[in-house]
Amino acid sequence: MLKSGQTYDEVYNSFQWEVPEFYNIGVDICDKWARQRYRLALIYLDGKGQVAKYTFWDLKRLSNRLANGFKAIGISPGDRIGILLPQCPETAISHIAAYKIGAIAIPLFTLFGTDALAYRLSNSQARAIVTDAANLPKIREIRPNLPHLQTVLVTGAVKDDRVLDYWDTLDKGSPEFQPANTKADDPALIIYTSGTTGPPKGALHAHRTLLGHLPGVEFPHNFFPRDDDLFWTPADWAWIGGLIDVLFPSWHHGIPVLAHRAKKFDPEEAFHIIAAYGIRNAFMPPTALKLMRQVKNPQSRHRYRMRSIGSGGETLGEELLDWGREVMGLTINEFYGQTECNLIVGCCADIMEIRPGSMGRAIPGHVVDVIDARGAPVKDGTVGEIAVKRPDPVMFLEYWQNPAATRSKFVGNWLLTGDLAKKDVDGYFWFNGRKDDVITSAGYRIGPAEIEDCLMKHPAVALVAVVGTPDEVRTEIVKAFVVPKADVTPGTDVAEDIKTFVKTRLAAHEYPREVEFVKELPMTATGKIMRRELRKLEKQRKAKAT
Numbered sequence: 001m002l003k004s005g006q007t008y009d010e011v012y013n014s015f016q017w018e019v020p021e022f023y024n025i026g027v028d029i030c031d032k033w034a035r036q037r038y039r040l041a042l043i044y045l046d047g048k049g050q051v052a053k054y055t056f057w058d059l060k061r062l063s064n065r066l067a068n069g070f071k072a073i074g075i076s077p078g079d080r081i082g083i084l085l086p087q088c089p090e091t092a093i094s095h096i097a098a099y100k101i102g103a104i105a106i107p108l109f110t111l112f113g114t115d116a117l118a119y120r121l122s123n124s125q126a127r128a129i130v131t132d133a134a135n136l137p138k139i140r141e142i143r144p145n146l147p148h149l150q151t152v153l154v155t156g157a158v159k160d161d162r163v164l165d166y167w168d169t170l171d172k173g174s175p176e177f178q179p180a181n182t183k184a185d186d187p188a189l190i191i192y193t194s195g196t197t198g199p200p201k202g203a204l205h206a207h208r209t210l211l212g213h214l215p216g217v218e219f220p221h222n223f224f225p226r227d228d229d230l231f232w233t234p235a236d237w238a239w240i241g242g243l244i245d246v247l248f249p250s251w252h253h254g255i256p257v258l259a260h261r262a263k264k265f266d267p268e269e270a271f272h273i274i275a276a277y278g279i280r281n282a283f284m285p286p287t288a289l290k291l292m293r294q295v296k297n298p299q300s301r302h303r304y305r306m307r308s309i310g311s312g313g314e315t316l317g318e319e320l321l322d323w324g325r326e327v328m329g330l331t332i333n334e335f336y337g338q339t340e341c342n343l344i345v346g347c348c349a350d351i352m353e354i355r356p357g358s359m360g361r362a363i364p365g366h367v368v369d370v371i372d373a374r375g376a377p378v379k380d381g382t383v384g385e386i387a388v389k390r391p392d393p394v395m396f397l398e399y400w401q402n403p404a405a406t407r408s409k410f411v412g413n414w415l416l417t418g419d420l421a422k423k424d425v426d427g428y429f430w431f432n433g434r435k436d437d438v439i440t441s442a443g444y445r446i447g448p449a450e451i452e453d454c455l456m457k458h459p460a461v462a463l464v465a466v467v468g469t470p471d472e473v474r475t476e477i478v479k480a481f482v483v484p485k486a487d488v489t490p491g492t493d494v495a496e497d498i499k500t501f502v503k504t505r506l507a508a509h510e511y512p513r514e515v516e517f518v519k520e521l522p523m524t525a526t527g528k529i530m531r532r533e534l535r536k537l538e539k540q541r542k543a544k545a546t
Contacts, residue, residue, distance in 0.1 A: 015364035026099030029251035066097035068173030077102030082129035087261035102180035113505035202400030212394025216343020275302035285443030313443035318356035439468030480512035490517035
């Protein structure tokens with residue numbers, strides 16, 4: 001655990017990893033604290049005015065019961081279990097139980113549509129999925145095309161003899177369970193991340209990834225934890241930002257977490273939650289902070305006293321940093337990473353100068369640099385690709401069933417992030433741009449390939465290219481340039497239908513908020529769409545508009 005009272009250089013140079021040979025996430029975040037019978041782990045707001053509290057002792061017994069239930073229905077070590085649930089106790093219990101039996105968890109976003117779910121469940125060959133009544137219809141629709149999916153557990157009351165009742169399965173299990181003696185390098189979870197070409201890739205992480213995340217949480221949250229800390233994030237637990245940047249590290253340290261996932265982020269409600277429940281620490285995506293900044297005089301209605309806010313996904317800028325100091329009473333610490341290798345660069349206002357526009361410095365424990373195409377570090381002030389040196393416990397094991405993509409992620413011992421930056425003489429990283437076509441929207445990294453593939457299924461679309469276009473609130477929004485089929489008359493109705501088509505099949509954050517009909521798309525001599533030309537066009541348009 002990082003300790004305060006030192007300079008950045010002293011903290012960085014004195015850090016040493018402590019990764020044991022045998023390690024299990026489920027035991028670490030739950031069982032080791034359960035002997036403190038009344039130690040609070042979770043405060044759950046169900047969205048209906050009810051508040052439930054769970055101790056680590058509660059979670060241990062519940063996860064043990066579910067682990068026994070998993071084994072009873074034939075789930076074995078190494079099997080994949082999809083978890084399609086929002087922020088709620090069942091999500092956490094399912095993760096802990098999966099790790100305890102040595103299975104591999106697959107977090108799935110509840111706003112995913114049928115195409116997105118079908119691909120991930122098929123690619124991972126998931127044996128089981130845990131979901132709720134609201135998401136069950138999507139699973140019913142795609143289940144005939146998922147021969148490996150043997151068991152569906154549902155948390156709500158559902159009349160369907162082809163699924164199992166989650167709580168009934170749990171209640172039948174014994175509260176006593178001997179967790180699998182997993183090694184730190186054994187697989188624990190697959191988190192799918194959208195790429196720029198081809199379908200999404202599943203980043204396979206080992207149990208050790210939680211240990212690798214710890215300094216990246218402790219550093220930007222001003223030497224987390226302290227005795228009165230209480231963590232919350234509006235980021236869904238289906239993403240690495242909510243799950244392994246907040247929930248798991250907090251429980252590793254025995255710190256309680258508040259769970260509440262609104263259907264839509266409400267900045268006024270965010271202030272209410274922070275004040276009413278005494279939130280001390282939060283991971284807030286930049287878009288959430290921008291929306292909160294629009295709230296007038298929140299101090300007049302809410303009494304809050306936060307200790308740390310971390311944010312990542314895009315540069316905050318000086319105005320948002322000033323707002324944080326004035327309204328939240330603290331300096332918001334930025335951090336940087338990606339699903340394959342997260343929380344590797346960041347800021348800690350307690351021990352380093354915060355330079356607006358900078359991503360920060362390498363987080364203790366990680367060797368991060370800016371390199372050229374050959375894998376050699378470039379001179380300070382020179383733009384190159386951000387890279388992380390292996391071995392590193394936070395680094396993914398591989399892309400699931402995709403060895404070619406895994407190999408292309410590395411140059412020698414450097415993991416390539418695909419992001420361009422420069423590093424100054426003091427070791428601060430300054431983001432320059434993306435090497436590829438990834439779209440950053442409201443903190444989500446979105447690959448255009450999956451959206452384009454979905455759009456090509458629409459009856460009005462002959463050809464399509466998807467890019468990110470600048471947006472004041474979301475940094476970028478998804479825009480689709482569509483060549484309509486010959487018999488289609490493009491218009492507002494067709495555009496809205498195209499938007500809904502993607503929203504219902506992939507996810508709400510991936511649908512194109514703008515659709516522009518064009519006669520043709522810019523292409524190379526070999527027929528490849530030149531998205532960079534479309535991005536350039538959009539930037540020019542936005543510049544003229546302002």
